Amino acid sequence: MAQREVDLDSSVGYALKQAATALRAEMEAALEPLSLTVTQYSCLELLGQRPGLSAAELARGVFVTRQSMQSVLQGLQERGLLSRSTVPQGRALPTQLTPAGTDLLGRASRAVAAVESRMLQDRSAAEVARLRADLAACVAALEAPQP
Amino acid sequence: MAQREVDLDSSVGYALKQAATALRAEMEAALEPLSLTVTQYSCLELLGQRPGLSAAELARGVFVTRQSMQSVLQGLQERGLLSRSTVPQGRALPTQLTPAGTDLLGRASRAVAAVESRMLQDRSAAEVARLRADLAACVAALEAPQP
DNA sequence: TGCGCCATGTCAGGAGTCTGACATAAGCTG
DNA sequence: CAGCTTATGTCAGACTCCTGACATGGCGCA
Numbered sequence: 263m264a265q266r267e268v269d270l271d272s273s274v275g276y277a278l279k280q281a282a283t284a285l286r287a288e289m290e291a292a293l294e295p296l297s298l299t300v301t302q303y304s305c306l307e308l309l310g311q312r313p314g315l316s317a318a319e320l321a322r323g324v325f326v327t328r329q330s331m332q333s334v335l336q337g338l339q340e341r342g343l344l345s346r347s348t349v350p351q352g353r354a355l356p357t358q359l360t361p362a363g364t365d366l367l368g369r370a371s372r373a374v375a376a377v378e379s380r381m382l383q384d385r386s387a388a389e390v391a392r393l394r395a396d397l398a399a400c401v402a403a404l405e406a407p408q409p
Numbered sequence: 410m411a412q413r414e415v416d417l418d419s420s421v422g423y424a425l426k427q428a429a430t431a432l433r434a435e436m437e438a439a440l441e442p443l444s445l446t447v448t449q450y451s452c453l454e455l456l457g458q459r460p461g462l463s464a465a466e467l468a469r470g471v472f473v474t475r476q477s478m479q480s481v482l483q484g485l486q487e488r489g490l491l492s493r494s495t496v497p498q499g500r501a502l503p504t505q506l507t508p509a510g511t512d513l514l515g516r517a518s519r520a521v522a523a524v525e526s527r528m529l530q531d532r533s534a535a536e537v538a539r540l541r542a543d544l545a546a547c548v549a550a551l552e553a554p555q556p
Numbered sequence: 557t558g559c560g561c562c563a564t565g566t567c568a569g570g571a572g573t574c575t576g577a578c579a580t581a582a583g584c585t586g
Numbered sequence: 587c588a589g590c591t592t593a594t595g596t597c598a599g600a601c602t603c604c605t606g607a608c609a610t611g612g613c614g615c616a
Contacts, residue, residue, distance in 0.1 A: 267518040268525070270458055270470075274537060275432055275525045277544040282429035283472045284551040285422055301602090311417055318564055323417075325430045330603050332566070353564045353611045371414040378415070378422045381547045390421060393543045396536075397424040400528045404431040448572085465594055477573050479596070500581045500594045 278400075285381060292373040296366060301326060303374065305334055306367045309344060309359055316354035317346075338363070425547075432528060439520040443513060448473065450521065452481055453514045456491060456506055463501035464493075485510070 270276050289300050298306075304324045309315060315323070321331035335357065338344050343363035347356040359367065382390050417423050436447050445453075451471045456462060462470070468478035482504065485491050490510035494503040506514065529537050 267515075267522040268454060270455065272538075272541065273525065274529060274541050274544070275436075275521070277541050277548070278425070278429050278432060279472065281544045281547045281551075282425050284548045285425060288551050289422075299602095307415060308417065316564070325426065327604060328565070329567090329605085333602085350564090350611080355565075368414075374422070375414040377551075378420065381551050382421060383550055385546075389543075391419075393540070394419065394421050394424050396540045396543070397421070397428045399532075400428045401424070401431045403530055404428075404435050404524075404528050446572090463594070473572095474574060475595070476575085476597090480572080497581085497594090502595075 274400075285377070288377045288381075289374055292377050293370055296370050296373070298366070298370055301330075301334055302338060303367075303370050305331070305338065306343065306359065306363060307371060307374075309357060310364065310367045310371075313358050314356040316351070316356060318354065320357065421547075432524070435524045435528075436521055439524050440517055443517050443520070445513070445517055448477075448481055449485060450514075450517050452478070452485065453490065453506065453510060454518060454521075456504060457511065457514045457518075460505050461503040463498075463503060465501065467504065 268275075286300055289303070293300060293303050301324060305320055308320055308323045312319075312323075317331050317335055318328050320335075321328045324331065326334075335344070335346065339346060341362075342360055343366060344357055344359050347358075382393075385393075415422075433447055436450070440447060440450050448471060452467055455467055455470045459466075459470075464478050464482055465475050467482075468475045471478065473481075482491070482493065486493065488509075489507055490513060491504055491506050494505075529540075532540075
């Protein structure tokens with residue numbers, strides 16, 4: 263086996279981490295004027311598109327633990343950006359954006375969209391869709407149960 | 410503007426984060442038997458391919474701060490996996506793998522390569538290269554100075 | 557019905573990483 | 587040459603997020 267197992271210059275995994283890191287850094291910079299962290303924005307965005315989600319569902323969608331999501335929700339709730347139902351749906355507590363939350367989300371969403379469109383500049387819609395599909399296929403392959 | 414600014418189901422950024430998270434989780438699982446964290450492995454791998462790197466250079470390559478890399482290096486050094494030069498090259502202290510470090514890196518590298526190849530299963534070499542190039546283009550676009 | 561099983565919310569503790577700060581060494585510039 | 591800038595290593599503190607644990611509410615099944 264003359265071939266090296268992992269070569270940084272041709273490793274998709276390394277490129278993936280590099281891209282995710284760069285994107286996160288640019289998102290942080292874009293969201294800083296709104297006093298939002300990337301995690302907080304992700305939470306608002308997810309909640310804006312899927313109103314009524316529970317904390318556990320939000321946590322999975324944002325890729326953090328329930329425990330972390332709890333403190334994120336507390337912070338956003340104290341800022342009046344979202345409200346949690348007092349009446350449990352079973353054990354879960356549905357969450358919704360407040361008008362202030364919806365307003366801030368709109369501005370944050372535009373800022374983030376600008377970053378993403380800068381990341382994808384000079385690429386056709388078809389190329390973008392292909393990249394997205396490639397990444398989704400990676401996720402599916404990784405999450406598939408292995409023997 | 411009827412189009413939503415950020416749609417999770419078609420957002421490349423979200424897919425990117427999802428893929429990076431899934432890959433990291435699988436890497437953690439693969440490296441756990443070797444008692445290595447992903448950061449520790451990344452450090453060893455980079456050092457194996459670029460011997461003599463300083464702590465600051467390693468930190469940039471692994472996407473952490475110098476301060477974090479310092480504690481990572483201390484842990485690896487105490488396990489006898491690497492050694493830091495006592496004679497500074499200027500201000501920097503070159504770092505090398507020990508034989509034990511090289512040996513462990515070999516096993517870790519194979520484990521990680523298995524994960525990456527599972528992630529990319531059913532794809533041609535050309536498709537993999539294209540994905541890697543797409544990701545690199547994202548990084549370049551994000552890091553390019555903006556007006 | 558009663559039991560086990562899973563998901564959710566929550567509390568406490570700890571590991572990892574980051575920001576801030578300082579001293580030192582090399583390079584550049586006037 | 588002196589001074590400024592940059593890069594590195596290091597120390598200290600704070601913050602974020604995670605792991606572990608527990609109680610509670612729904613669901614399936616014997």
